[in-house]
Each structure stands twice: as C-alpha cells, then as structure tokens.
Amino acid sequence: MFKKLHDDGAARVTVTIDGQAVQVPAGETVAAATLIHGLSPFRTSAVSGVPRAPFCMMGVCFDCLVEIDGTPNRQACQVRVAEGMAIRRQDGAGGSAP
Amino acid sequence: MTARHELAVIGAGPAGLAAATTATELGLEVAIFDDQPAPGGQIYRGVERTPLADPAVLGEDYRRGAGLAEAFRASGAAYHPSCGVWLLTPEREIGLLDNGQARFVTAGRVIIAGGAMERPVPFPGWTLPGVMTAGAGQILLKSVGMVPEKEVVLAGTGPLLLLLAAQYLRVGVRIAALLDMTPRSNALRALPQLPAALSAFGTLAKGLALKREIRRAGVRVVKGVTSLRALGEACLEAVVYEAGGREQRLDSELLLVHFGVIPDSNTTRSLGVRHLWDSRQLCWRPAVDAWGNTDVEGFAVVGDGAGIGGALAAEHAGRLAALEAARALGRIDVAERDERAAPARAAVVKELRVRPFLDALFQPAPELISRLDDDTVVCRCEEVTAGQVREAVGQGCTGPNQLKSFTRCGMGPCQGRQCGTTVSQLIGHTLGRPVEEIGAYRIRPPLKPINLTQLAALDSEEGEAA
Numbered sequence: 001m002f003k004k005l006h007d008d009g010a011a012r013v014t015v016t017i018d019g020q021a022v023q024v025p026a027g028e029t030v031a032a033a034t035l036i037h038g039l040s041p042f043r044t045s046a047v048s049g050v051p052r053a054p055f056c057m058m059g060v061c062f063d064c065l066v067e068i069d070g071t072p073n074r075q076a077c078q079v080r081v082a083e084g085m086a087i088r089r090q091d092g093a094g095g096s097a098p
Numbered sequence: 099m100t101a102r103h104e105l106a107v108i109g110a111g112p113a114g115l116a117a118a119t120t121a122t123e124l125g126l127e128v129a130i131f132d133d134q135p136a137p138g139g140q141i142y143r144g145v146e147r148t149p150l151a152d153p154a155v156l157g158e159d160y161r162r163g164a165g166l167a168e169a170f171r172a173s174g175a176a177y178h179p180s181c182g183v184w185l186l187t188p189e190r191e192i193g194l195l196d197n198g199q200a201r202f203v204t205a206g207r208v209i210i211a212g213g214a215m216e217r218p219v220p221f222p223g224w225t226l227p228g229v230m231t232a233g234a235g236q237i238l239l240k241s242v243g244m245v246p247e248k249e250v251v252l253a254g255t256g257p258l259l260l261l262l263a264a265q266y267l268r269v270g271v272r273i274a275a276l277l278d279m280t281p282r283s284n285a286l287r288a289l290p291q292l293p294a295a296l297s298a299f300g301t302l303a304k305g306l307a308l309k310r311e312i313r314r315a316g317v318r319v320v321k322g323v324t325s326l327r328a329l330g331e332a333c334l335e336a337v338v339y340e341a342g343g344r345e346q347r348l349d350s351e352l353l354l355v356h357f358g359v360i361p362d363s364n365t366t367r368s369l370g371v372r373h374l375w376d377s378r379q380l381c382w383r384p385a386v387d388a389w390g391n392t393d394v395e396g397f398a399v400v401g402d403g404a405g406i407g408g409a410l411a412a413e414h415a416g417r418l419a420a421l422e423a424a425r426a427l428g429r430i431d432v433a434e435r436d437e438r439a440a441p442a443r444a445a446v447v448k449e450l451r452v453r454p455f456l457d458a459l460f461q462p463a464p465e466l467i468s469r470l471d472d473d474t475v476v477c478r479c480e481e482v483t484a485g486q487v488r489e490a491v492g493q494g495c496t497g498p499n500q501l502k503s504f505t506r507c508g509m510g511p512c513q514g515r516q517c518g519t520t521v522s523q524l525i526g527h528t529l530g531r532p533v534e535e536i537g538a539y540r541i542r543p544p545l546k547p548i549n550l551t552q553l554a555a556l557d558s559e560e561g562e563a564a
Contacts, residue, residue, distance in 0.1 A: 047481040053227030057234035062511040
C-alpha cells in the first residue's frame with residue numbers, strides 16, 4: 001500500500017511481526033513499520049470480526065491496535081519500534097491472531 | 099513524590115511551543131508534556147529531523163515550525179516527549195504516561211494545547227483497510243517519508259486535501275482522482291465573507307496556487323461529488339462516487355479522505371469545561387475568553403483545540419495564554435500583560451479574519467450526516483450503524499449518553515472521538531432539534547489506555563514516597 005521515497009539511512013532494529021523477523025528503521029512507529037511491510041489488516045474488529053487497519057495515524061481512531069510484547073490493544077501508531085520487539089496482529093478484542 | 103510545576107503545558111504543537119517559550123521567558127517554571135517523540139504537533143510533525151531529501155516539497159509554511167521548535171529548545175522549558183496525559187482534574191493534578199511509566203504531577207496553572215483531529219465523516223466502507231485520512235497520509239510523508247505505492251484516490255473537502263495533493267505530486271505520487279465533495283452552493287454562501295478575508299490575501303493566494311499546481315499536473319479533479327462508497331472484502335478494492343447524479347467507479351487500493359479538522363475535545367470534556375456547538379465549523383469547542391481561560395479555574399485552552407484557527411493563530415494564542423499565566427501567577431501586572439500582548443493580539447485578529455470565509459467555503463454538506471445510510475457504521479469501535487442510532491431515538495433515546503446504554507455507541511477504545519460529533523448531529527436531525535440541545539458524550543478518564551500493571555506501579559511508588 002505504501003513505499004519509502006528513499007532509504008533515509010537510519011539505523012535499523014530487528015523486530016518480529018507475527019513471528020517473522022524484519023529490519024525496520026529505529027524511531028519509526030509500529031504502525032509505519034507494519035504498513036511498509038505490506039501487512040494488512042492489523043487486526044479483526046471486536047464485534048463482527050471484520051478486518052481493520054490504521055485510519056488516522058495520530059492516536060484518535062484506535063483502529064491500529066496490535067499486541068506488542070504480549071500486551072494486546074496497544075496503539076501501533078503511538079509506539080516506537082525497539083530492538084527485539086514482538087508485534088502480533090490481533091484477533092477481536094485481544095489475544096493473538098492464529 | 100509528586101512533582102509540582104508552576105505552569106504545565108499539554109501539547110507541543112505551535113500553540114504549546116509558543117506558550118512554553120513565552121512563559122519561560124517571563125520567568126515561569128514551565129514543563130511541557132507531549133505524546134509525540136519530537137516537537138511540532140501534527141502540523142509541523144518531524145520538523146526537526148525530516149526524512150525527506152528535499153523538505154521544500156512540504157511547502158514554505160512548514161518551515162516556520164523549525165523556528166518555533168528552535169526557540170522552544172533554547173528557552174529552557176522542561177520538555178517531556180512521549181508523555182501522554184490520561185487524567186486531568188480541576189485540582190490541576192495531571193496523570194501522565196511518561197514513556198510507558200505512569201506518574202502524577204501538579205501545576206499552578208495549565209495550558210491545554212491539544213490541537214485538532216480530522217473530522218470523522220462516516221460513509222459505507224470507511225472502516226475497510228486501505229481507507230485512511232488525508233492527515234494519516236501526510237503524517238506518513240512528514241515523519242517517515244512514506245507515500246502511496248500505487249495510484250491513490252483523494253476525496254473530501256478542505257485545504258489539507260489540496261495541500262496533500264500538491265505535496266504528493268511534488269514527490270512523484272500518482273493521483274487517480276481528486277473527488278471534490280465541497281458542496282457547489284458553498285461558494286455563494288462564502289461570498290459575503292470574502293471582503294473580510296481579503297486582508298489575509300496571502301492565505302487565499304496560497305490556496306489558489308495549490309489548485310493551479312494540481313490542475314497543471316493533469317490530475318483528474320471531479321467537482322460536485324455528493325456521495326462516496328468504499329468497496330472491498332479484506333481491503334479496499336474500489337471507490338464508487340456520485341457526481342451530477344451519475345455513479346462512477348475507480349479501482350484503487352488506497353483512498354485518503356478529509357472533511358476538515360475539529361478540536362480534539364476529549365481532554366477538555368473530561369475536565370468539565372463548558373463547550374459550545376460551533377454552527378460554522380460544525381463541531382464542539384470549549385468556551386474560552388480572549389486569553390484562552392476556561393470556566394475551570396487555572397485552565398486555559400489555546401490553538402486549534404479551542405476552535406479551528408490554523409497554525410499561526412494557534413502560535414499567537416499560545417503567547418497570549420502564557421502572558422495571562424504570568425499575570426495570574428503574579429509575575430506581571432495587568433498593564434504589562436496587555437502591553438506585551440498587543441502584537442500577538444493583533445496577529446490573532448488578522449489570522450482569524452479569513453476563517454469565516456474558509457469555514458463557509460469548505461463546510462461539509464450537512465446531508466453527509468443527516469442522510470447517512472441506515473447500514474453505515476457510525477461508531478467504528480462498537481460497530482453501531484446510523485440505523486441503530488435512529489432506532490434508539492425512535493425508542494425514546496434523547497441524547498448521546500443515553501445512546502450508550504441503548505447501543506454501546508461511543509463506549510469502545512476511542513471513547514467517542516470518532517463518533518461523538520456525528521452522533522450529536524444525527525440525534526439532532528432525527529429529533530428535529532438543535533445540536534446544542536442534544537449535548538455530547540460525557541468523557542471520563544483514563545483519556546489514554548493505561549493498563550493495570552502501569553497503575554499498580556504508580557501505587558507502589560506512591561507508597562514508597564509516603
């Protein structure tokens with residue numbers, strides 16, 4: 001869905017997204033890192049289980065909720081990636097997607 | 099121990115940065131709390147360290163933010179980035195989530211400069227992955243240099259949509275179409291406001307230049323678009339729009355929508371500040387005086403969070419609130435405050451002169467809310483549709499807070515940020531009563547998600563301190 005205009009030369013950290021190790025620029029948000037790797041949806045909705053992904057990118061829509069290091073319902077657009085971070089896409093109200 | 103600050107500023111956008119800088123220069127001890135990792139707010143996001151090879155593509159207005167951030171850094175105000183506010187009490191206790199750690203501070207005065215958010219306007223399919231806001235697209239561009247991979251569809255109304263289109267064109271992004279949903283009747287309705295707006299000729303000229311730039315690039319601009327639908331199963335596949343009574347379809351994987359900006363009022367609501375319905379900007383805003391003071395003692399609200407005025411007005415309003423804080427805290431007297439305030443006051447007046455024109459020109463069509471399809475999701479979190487809201491009203495529900503118990507509307511993680519404005523209007527339309535009589539959701543802390551582990555850590559720290 002999105003691409004980088006150019007490599008900004010930022011230092012990289014390694015995170016896992018659904019168990020897959022990926023290299024992402026340090027300082028980037030979890031939402032940006034996940035979007036650039038083409039991973040969508042981020043979760044399924046709590047009520048009817050439909051797919052969702054980031055909408056606002058500024059912390060007001062709460063549609064980018066993912067599990068980070070075992071804690072569900074974290075706002076991916078508000079959390080910065082860190083070395084070794086485990087990001088999991090979320091199923092419904094919380095808990096990991098299969 | 100709970101730290102105490104003379105002045106706390108919440109938010110590091112133009113209003114907050116200017117307020118903190120001015121207050122520090124006036125001799126106040128200032129702490130600024132911002133949930134972002136770097137100063138600038140949304141408008142000047144990433145301004146200190148742009149990921150773009152040529153930041154000029156963002157436009158000359160963006161550069162002003164660098165000067166604001168620099169002056170702020172030099173001022174000596176204590177800066178707390180990645181530090182969100184989850185609690186605010188009338189006693190001026192502030193609950194913070196500081197880089198994931200919960201803590202409390204208190205303050206002699208508080209200036210809230212929380213800024214704006216994009217107006218959420220529901221339409222069929224707006225919850226699909228691949229449908230985002232224009233602001234989201236711009237945040238990705240400014241902060242990490244990310245742009246749409248394939249052709250993007252832009253839709254809605256407002257200056258930000260034009261600015262994003264121009265910025266995208268400058269970095270080579272292909273725009274499938276710009277669907278202009280500005281009602282055709284707006285131009286006529288805005289006309290009486292034009293003479294006053296002409297004093298802000300520069301602002302108007304910039305807007306026209308953006309339109310020219312978009313036209314010259316050969317972007318397909320569709321005027322008079324009256325409805326929008328996003329189609330797809332797992333993600334967006336196509337956008338269907340109606341213009342001149344005819345439906346058209348565009349295949350696309352990314353749709354960015356924008357319907358103007360409104361104050362992000364959850365913080366001020368939770369504090370119990372009185373809010374007014376702004377019938378020009380179609381949103382709630384806190385009632386403030388000329389210095390930003392609210393009806394809650396010791397709290398001021400400035401910038402777009404107090405009503406949309408733009409980045410420049412926000413900056414000057416921040417300075418006014420800082421002067422008022424210095425007066426209230428006994429550093430300067432009324433005469434000195436008023437004298438020092440004159441340039442900022444004049445600048446605010448000048449900046450706001452163009453607003454009535456812009457507000458009328460870009461006001462979204464009221465039908466987007468009043469004629470919402472019954473099947474369209476209004477509350478994204480609890481997945482409550484417009485039809486369910488109307489049904490609840492039919493069963494005797496008279497306001498947004500009652501609607502919560504009827505439908506759970508507004509009770510999900512976003513705490514009504516996405517559906518609040520829509521719901522107040524929709525209930526008003528359904529009952530045939532003005533929005534100000536309908537009211538809005540009561541907002542309760544925590545304003546940001548905070549988990550039990552973080553709260554428990556707070557308790558044990560307090561215990562040790564005692």
